[in-house]
Every structure is written in C-alpha cells, then in structure tokens.
Amino acid sequence: MDRLPPLRLLTIFDAVHRLGSMQLAAAELNVTRPAVSQAIRALEDHVGAQLVDRSVKPAVATEAGERLARSTRSGLAQISDAIEEIRFAAGLAERQVTVCCTLGMATQWLMPRIAGFYSEHPGIMVNVQAPPSDLPHFAVGVDIALRYTAKPSEDGVTELLFPERVCPVGSPKVMAALMDDPANLRDATLIHVRVPQSYGWPGWSEYLASKALPRPKGPKQVYDNYIQAVQAALDGRGVMLGWRSITSALVMEGRLVPLPGGGHDFGTSYWATCAPDSHHKPAARIFMEWVSKAAQPMREEAA
Template structure:
C-alpha cells in the first residue's frame, strides 16, 4: 500500500472554514486568527497540492477544479471526524450516566422495575441497567449496586438497610371471596416455591406459627417466585406473599391478604455498595433515590453514604 501523504490538518481546517463562511475575513474571525494568517495558510495548502484551489481573479473568489475536488474530500473527512468525536463523547457520557444494579428476579420484577418509571421521570439523563440473578446476587463484574436479602453481615461493600420483610398468604380477590365460604386456607390449593435458601419461609412455617393443621388439599409447586405469583394472580391458589414482591399487588387490589398473623423473618433487604475507585455521580443519585423509596413508605433506613 502506498504511503498516504496528507497536508497538515490545520491547513485543511482553514480551507474548510473559508468555504463554509464564504470569505477569508469571516474565516479569520471564526478561527480567531488574522486575515493574513488565513491567506498564508491557503497559499501553503496550494503549494502542498501543487495547484491553485481558488480563482482569485473573480470577486468573490471561486473554486477551481482542484478546489472542488479537495472541497469534497475535506467536507466528508472533517464531517466524519466530527461525527466520530460526537460518538466518543456520547459513549463517555453513557458510561458516566449509567448505573448497573443487581438483584434477584423477583425483586427486580415486583419491587424495582415498577418504581423505575418515577426515577426516569426525575432523572431522564441516567440509565439504570438491571442484572437479575436466581439466588442472592454476589459482587458481579460491572455491578455498581446490589440489593440483597439477609442479615446485613456482608463485608464486600458498604451495607445500608432498606426495609424489613413480612410474609402473609395472598390470592386473587375472586378466590378470597370463594374461600371465605368454604373454610379458608384449609380448603385452598397452596402454591409452593421450592428453594435451597435456608432463610426461605414455607407454608409449614406459616401454619405452625398460626396453630393451623397441615393443609390436606394437593398443592402446586414452582421453581421460582415469579411463576407462583402469576399463578396466584390467575386464581390458581394461595401463595405466601413476601411484602417486597406482592405488597404493591395487594395495594393495587390485584391480590388480597388473607389468614392470620404474618411471618416476620429475621432477614431484611439491604443495599450493598461495592467500593469503586472512581466517583460516579449517577450511582450516588440512584443510591439516594432507592433509600428515598423506603423512607416514603415509612421503612427504617440509615443515612445514604457520601
């Protein structure tokens, strides 16, 4: 491949400015240089290419054939450079104004995502990327924040308590009305979620707490909480509703809480903030907003970290 021989970029920008503004004087004003400096740059560019670029015998000066050829190349080249710089700046802005938060599928589906609409209304310039996990999220590559359920004893980041949890039986309003005349929970199909998590509360825990006998109706089993929630919404049975996941559905009237005293686990929800070398203003904005969501509902929190 032949070596490319290009004139200094400064000469090309002067040439482009003269063409864009329509005169040497206007180009000089825009470039913040003197008019003779612009004229000298044009002559240097003509010396470099070996042909006249401007026909100075006419007023105003017009492009020669060589000038028109160079004009096409310069316009396209500088335009592509400007576009590339704009894309790079947008990329940088995107990095600085995006935050990635990790949480379980259930927490993302029923607690975080419904609230993000309000966040975007208040902060349209910040993008929130949600990473979901089956179990409790660990420190993931690229995660700026994590929402975890547990006792807050983690040491891999700053820990801020968000809210306590409670668990109550919930079902569709239609099923609740039906069960009221059929003996309540003892006549209900119970929806179970299988989990290897030792902190996971089961129907046995709830029935034992309220002194109720084991339900004799055949139950239905699910491998994740989202499936069980959809089954409850469609009237297939009664599930143990965790406030973090079904609380909004109860407040909206799509599910109804039934039964006796709620289970109140020792675990709670926490925001875990991994250490980061670089300051990220968007991350702090999201931290304050998440904590504000729990304050608005009257749940206990600590002050947001600096």
C-alpha cells in the same frame, strides 16, 4: 496516518472553500490573511498538487481542490458528529444509574415506586436490570444492587432497606377456607417457585417446619419465578409464600389475603449496595438516598 496533513490545515482549507474567500476565512478563524495563505500553500505541498487557482480573482478551487474539499467537508462533519455523541454520552453517564435486582423485586416493589423518583429527579434516568440467575451482582455498568440476604454485603457501600418477612397469601376466596386453622394448609394447593437452595430463599418445606405445621398432602403447582406465582395466586389457583417485597402492595389493595398469624421472619433483609466505583456518582448517591426513603415505611412497620 503519516499521509494525512495536520487537521489545522484541512480546517483552514474547508473555511476558504466554504466561504469563497481567504479574507472571510481569516476573519472566521480569527487569524491573519497571510496565515491562511501560508496554510493553503503548506497543504498544497503536503498533497503535491495545486488546490487553489490564484490566477483569477477571487481565487477558486482547482479540480483537485474540489475533490479534497468534498472529502474534507464529509470527514470534518463525521468528526464533529462523533465528538457531539461522545459529549452527550459522557454527560448522560452522569445522569443515569443502573440498578440490579431480582425479577420479583423489580416488578412488584421497585417499578411501582419509580414514578416517585422521576417526579423528584426528572433529570436522572434509572435502568433496571433483572439477571436471569436472579442473583444481583455487580456486572460491568451496574451501579447499585438490591439484594435479599441474611447480612449486608461487603462489596460496596451497603444500607438496610427493610427486614424481609414471609406469610402465606392467596385470593380472598381461597384464603376463606384457611382462616380458622393454619393447619388447613396441609390440604390446600400450594404454589411453589423453583429457586435453587443456594439463592437463600426458603420454600414451603422450611416455612412449614419453622411453624411446626404438618407436611402438605394437597396438590401443588410449580412455577419458574415469583411473577408467575403471584399471578397464579391472584387467579385463585392456590396459596403462595408471600414475601413483603413481592406481595405487600397486593395485600394492601386486598387482592391477596395473608394467613392470620402466618407471618415468619427467617432473619433475612433487603439491602441496597452501591458499587465502590459508583459511589462518587451524584446519580447513584441520589438513588441510594431515595430508595432508602422509599423503604422507610417497611422498616418502621417491622420495628
């Protein structure tokens, strides 16, 4: 890098070559003409070759000067572009927020409401991540995590979104046969989701035990995530455990029907946690306020 001349000299040389005049270059750069001339001579001393032919009026670039001018123009343009990209990225970082949540929460609860956020805050972009493990955590770049837990997390600023609650749901046709007696679940096709116990989501075994209902004898269908399970329930392939965060909108639309008296509270809730490093970001604070407001009807319903 010691072989490179000072950037100031290259900038002055570029202006002289581009404008074809030391006087015009001096005016553009807001310096005196002698200062421009001295800069050109200093650059020539640095490269060890004459860059400007002063024997003609106006002075013109030598062959060496033309070569350096082409490289200087290209290099300065790349530097300028890089600076603009950095400025844009820095500004964009302040106008975006990255949210991490489960796939079911993202698909069924958050994304249907996100249009409301954009209508209120069109200048902020929301990036939604759903980790393959379905365990939202603060990876690099994540500002806010929406989590299903029994108690608030302590790794950031946490606010309650809504108490979670589960109830068996199915298509109207499937649920018609279960309306008279919840014990009919014993013979129904139950839709299961593969969720490791450590994730904290109770399954059919826990639900039936909590309601003192008999163990199921009917067939079962097993899916890898709640998105697949919801689609199976909508298609009339069985009964699934419907969490409010996943099936509440479909129940309101009448596309899924809850089991009367089948609701159960396992003492869990959904929480929004803002990472400590992101709490100062205006976009993150705005999203925290908005998501709490969006969840307010569900909080009031549970009260």
